[in-house]
Each structure stands twice: as C-alpha cells, then as structure tokens.
Amino acid sequence: MPRLIVELADRSYPIHADRGLLNDSDFLHQTLQQPRLLLVTDENVAPHWLAPLQRALGERLVHAVVLPAGEAQKNLVTLERLFDELARHRIGRDGALLALGGGVVGDLTGFAAACWQRGTAFHQIPTTLLAQVDASVGGKTAVNHPSGKNLIGAFHQPRSVIADTATLSTLPDREFRAGLAEVIKHALIADLELLVWLESRVRELNDRDPETVAECVIRCCRIKAAVVAEDETEQGRRAILNFGHTFAHVIEGACGYGEWLHGEAVAAGMALALELSRRLGNINEEGRDRGIALMRDLQLPVNAPALDHQTWLDWMARDKKATASGLRLIVLDRLGHASVRGDVSEADLLATIAWRPAAED
Numbered sequence: 001m002p003r004l005i006v007e008l009a010d011r012s013y014p015i016h017a018d019r020g021l022l023n024d025s026d027f028l029h030q031t032l033q034q035p036r037l038l039l040v041t042d043e044n045v046a047p048h049w050l051a052p053l054q055r056a057l058g059e060r061l062v063h064a065v066v067l068p069a070g071e072a073q074k075n076l077v078t079l080e081r082l083f084d085e086l087a088r089h090r091i092g093r094d095g096a097l098l099a100l101g102g103g104v105v106g107d108l109t110g111f112a113a114a115c116w117q118r119g120t121a122f123h124q125i126p127t128t129l130l131a132q133v134d135a136s137v138g139g140k141t142a143v144n145h146p147s148g149k150n151l152i153g154a155f156h157q158p159r160s161v162i163a164d165t166a167t168l169s170t171l172p173d174r175e176f177r178a179g180l181a182e183v184i185k186h187a188l189i190a191d192l193e194l195l196v197w198l199e200s201r202v203r204e205l206n207d208r209d210p211e212t213v214a215e216c217v218i219r220c221c222r223i224k225a226a227v228v229a230e231d232e233t234e235q236g237r238r239a240i241l242n243f244g245h246t247f248a249h250v251i252e253g254a255c256g257y258g259e260w261l262h263g264e265a266v267a268a269g270m271a272l273a274l275e276l277s278r279r280l281g282n283i284n285e286e287g288r289d290r291g292i293a294l295m296r297d298l299q300l301p302v303n304a305p306a307l308d309h310q311t312w313l314d315w316m317a318r319d320k321k322a323t324a325s326g327l328r329l330i331v332l333d334r335l336g337h338a339s340v341r342g343d344v345s346e347a348d349l350l351a352t353i354a355w356r357p358a359a360e361d
C-alpha cells in the first residue's frame with residue numbers, strides 16, 4: 001500500500017493512500033488505535049462511507065456526528081456543537097476524533113481536536129479529491145470568521161491520514177474539479193514535471209480515470225509532506241502552498257462562504273497570481289497562459305468575479321500572511337517554483353485584480 005510519512009519529529013505521521021482502505025478492517029484497527037473514537041462527517045458522506053467504519057470499529061466508535069454539508073458550516077457555531085458532543089460522549093485525552101469527509105469536516109474536526117482538553121488526537125479520513133491532495137495533510141485546522149477565511153484556527157497535526165481513493169467514486173463532478181485546482185497548484189509551485197504530466201493526462205482527468213487520479217493524490221501528498229516537514233507552522237517556505245489563495249479567500253468571503261467552492265476560487269485566484277508573476281517579469285505571457293489553459297481544459301473557472309477594488313483591498317488586508325509592513329503574496333519565479341514577495345506595489349496589485357484572461361476562441 002502506498003505510504004508516505006510527514007516527517008515532524010515526535011509528531012510524524014503516515015499518509016496511507018490506496019483504493020479500498022475503508023474495507024480493510026485489520027488495517028483500520030491497527031491505524032485507529034485509540035480506545036474511544038468520535039467520528040465527524042457530513043450528510044452527503046455518511047450514506048456512502050460511514051457504514052464500513054462502523055463495521056470495522058464496532059463499539060470503539062462511540063458516536064458519529066453527521067453535520068449539514070458545506071463551507072457555510074465551517075464556523076464557531078458548528079465547533080460548539082462538536083464540543084457538546086465530545087462532552088456528552090465523555091471523550092477524554094486517550095480518545096480520538098475521526099474526520100470522515102472533505103476539507104470542511106477535516107478543518108472543523110481538526111480544530112475541535114486541537115482545542116478539546118488542550119489537544120486530543122485526531123485522524124484524517126478524506127473523501128474529496130481536494131482533501132486527499134491537500135487539506136488532510138499538514139495540520140492546518142480552522143473555522144471561518146465573517147470577516148475572513150480560516151481566521152480562527154490552530155496548527156494541530158493528525159495522527160494519520162487514510163485516503164481511500166475509492167471514496168471519490170461518489171463525489172459530484174463539480175467537487176472533483178475543485179480538487180483538481182489544488183493539484184494544479186502543487187504543480188505550478190513545486191513540480192514542473194507534474195505540470196507536464198497533467199497536460200498530457202487531460203482526457204484521463206476529465207474522465208476521472210482512477211489510476212490517474214490516484215497518481216495525483218500520491219504526487220501532491222509527496223510535495224505537500226515535504227513542504228510541511230520543512231516549515232510546519234508557516235514561518236517561511238510553507239506559504240507557497242497559499243499560491244492564488246490571497247485572491248481566492250477574497251472571492252470566497254466577499255461572495256458569501258459556499259457560493260464559490262474553495263477549489264474554484266483557488267483556480268480564479270491562481271489566474272490572477274499567474275498574471276502578477278508575469279507583471280513582475282518572472283514568467284512570460286506564454287507561461288501565464290499555459291497555467292490558465294490547463295485550468296480551462298479541466299473546466300475550472302479562471303475569471304474572478306467583478307468586485308470593486310476597495311472590496312479586494314479590504315479583504316486582502318485581513319489575509320493571515322499580511323504583516324505591519326503590508327501584504328505578502330505568493331508568485332511564481334518560474335513554472336514549477338514559487339516564492340513569497342512582500343514588495344508588490346499597489347499599482348501592480350490594482351492592475352492584477354482588474355485583469356481577466358482573454359476570452360477563449
């Protein structure tokens with residue numbers, strides 16, 4: 001079974017990625033070791049993927065909380081509900097939370113685990129492409145605040161990641177495509193070979209070919225695990241994983257959480273970040289348009305919504321990467337390599353947010 005390790009000294013953990021993991025009771029017993037487990041999932045995931053875990057874990061699975069689905073749930077009200085469930089079911093420090101679902105369930109459950117009794121174990125069992133290639137790895141946990149995305153959160157690493165790629169068979173097409181945005185992000189910031197490979201696999205990706213998709217999961221997890229191992233709490237290099245996100249988080253928040261899917265907003269945000277990279281002279285038009293063409297080929301939105309520039313600036317000012325001296329933005333130095341820039345002029349920023357890709361022929 002493909003297995004990677006996120007190397008973080010005493011917080012190191014494995015990423016298991018394979019088809020059929022949720023049907024392997026022995027594996028689940030060995031990996032989910034804590035004696036009392038509280039599972040969190042949502043209303044779309046539960047009917048498909050809760051039963052195998054219930055079967056495998058028996059009475060050790062004390063309770064399953066089934067939340068309404070969607071980004072609008074990623075808030076303090078839902079978090080409080082999770083604390084109530086943890087209290088009601090007397091989950092102590094020898095217990096663990098299981099996050100069965102997409103990035104919303106993962107971020108919420110992880111943050112509940114970070115807070116509960118000042119830190120309780122949790123495991124990520126991601127069921128969306130986006131969560132398998134990105135959100136389940138790295139220990140960023142959070143809820144949204146009305147004024148900004150993921151503003152309330154903690155770094156809290158899971159004990160394991162169990163990515164059963166078979167769960168993607170029930171994922172709606174729009175959600176699958178949103179996950180592809182984070183795959184493209186990993187390629188643009190860190191792996192030119194992956195970019196070339198994705199360009200050569202457009203048909204398979206659009207057909208959701210299981211082997212191609214599984215390879216995306218492994219390759220992205222490998223990239224993300226390496227970045228996180230180098231800089232767990234985003235003191236420096238980890239910020240490259242935020243490529244396109246300064247713009248994406250404005251789109252998600254200003255349009256109302258859930259209107260744009262996170263991955264869709266990341267795609268439109270990356271189109272702007274590609275243009276910014278071009279403006280700074282790091283890549284040429286051809287490089288910019290190559291990234292945008294791949295997103296279009298995979299039917300991702302590349303046109304950010306028309307928000308007035310003050311809305312952009314106000315929301316961006318609350319980005320977690322901003323410091324007293326101003327915004328920090330992630331740009332490409334070249335295709336396949338990114339860096340953090342704290343010196344982007346307001347003129348370049350305003351021109352970037354006003355720019356949109358040319359219409360397709």
Ligand SMILES: NC(=O)c1ccc[n+]([C@@H]2O[C@H](COP(=O)([O-])OP(=O)(O)OC[C@H]3O[C@@H](n4cnc5c(N)ncnc54)[C@H](O)[C@@H]3O)[C@@H](O)[C@H]2O)c1
Binds near residue numbers: 042130141
């Ligand atoms: N912590 C991180 O490092 C990180 C990284 C990227 C994104 N995120 C966060 O992740 C969230 C987005 O995650 P997402 O795209 O997984 O969204 P999501 O969790 O909302 O899941 C997408 C939708 O698919 C449904 N679903 C999930 N798995 C399914 C399955 N197997 N079959 C059928 N339906 C299924 C869900 O119910 C939901 O409606 C955002 O809040 C984003 O900020 C976090």
Ligand SMILES: O=C(O)C(=O)C[C@@H](O)[C@H](O)[C@H](O)COP(=O)(O)O
Binds near residue numbers: 140239241245
């Ligand atoms: O893991 C990271 O680091 C990332 O930035 C991954 C992003 O894809 C993800 O959307 C993350 O939640 C954004 O974090 P934030 O710190 O900008 O809220």
Ligand SMILES: [Zn+2]
Binds near residue numbers: 134182266
């Ligand atoms: Zn993201």
